[in-house]
Amino acid sequence: MAGEPQAEAAAPTRWKKVKATRTGDLGLPPETAEDMLGEAHDALAEAPPEAVITRLARTEDQAATAVRLLAFALPKREAVWWACLASRADIAADPKPTRPADTACLEAAEAWVYKPVEERRLTCYRAALASKTDRPASLAALAAAFSSGSLAPPDSPPEVQAIPPDDSLTAQIVGNAVVMAAVRTDPAQASRHLARLLDQGCDIARGGNGALESSPA
Structure with a gap:
């Protein structure tokens, strides 16, 4: 009806x-x-x-x-954490060796989630810039980097004016990271991967940590 x-x-x-x-x-x-x-x-x-x-x-x-x-x-911290979980799933599913840049981005983003201070936000920004890719891990770091502060690169000279990020930017980047994680390494199973990642995101929204049974550690 x-x-x-x-x-x-x-x-x-x-x-x-x-x-x-x-x-x-x-x-x-x-x-x-x-x-x-x-x-x-x-x-x-x-x-x-x-x-x-x-x-x-x-x-x-x-x-x-x-x-x-x-x-x-989701709040920004929880959204970035979701992107981190998606990034870990993406890395675990990739048959190629893990890129050091992906590890650096993921670790920086997770550290920011645990303690979202300015120093760690800037570390995320530097890691994302050094990665030079738009893989889920680098997007997770970028989502944290653009959660507050300025869009200006972290090592800009003092005379560079701060550019506050749009408040929606973290959410947009996280959405892209999660969808990319579902399709990047195994497009044929994208629907199944996306459903799994959605379950994790909904668990986080309910107050959980997204660590569903059989999720990557």
Whole structure:
């Protein structure tokens, strides 16, 4: 029946880490909301984020959209942690030897999650710049680097004016990192990988650490 999806979305179980009660309050730039949710973005603005993400996740061709929306729903620390878990899964699935640059980015991003201070944010920025790739690990470091501070490179001279990052930048980068981790090494199994990563992200949103059974250590 036409009214059933709305009824399902009316009273979802609240996710501990998601502070917004309306999808419209997640801070998506208007063009991003329209790109992700299409013509339904205005209608879904009043729905709880948990309900919208769950509905999208149940539809295979909307799973990537669910990932991107969840990245906006999570606080920045939790979102970067999710990107770190996705990066570890990506590295574990890659038959090629792990690149030292990926390890450096991942370790820097995880260190920032444990203690999100300016010094560690700058370490993430330097690691991402040194990586010179857009693999999930480097994106995880970049998501932490652009969580606050300035977009200006960390070793810029004092006369370079600080450029505060857009508040949505971390979420956008995390969404890209998680989707990339699902498809990069084994595109044929992308749907399964994406579903697994979504489960981890939802566990984090509920207050867990994303360490589901059989997840990479």
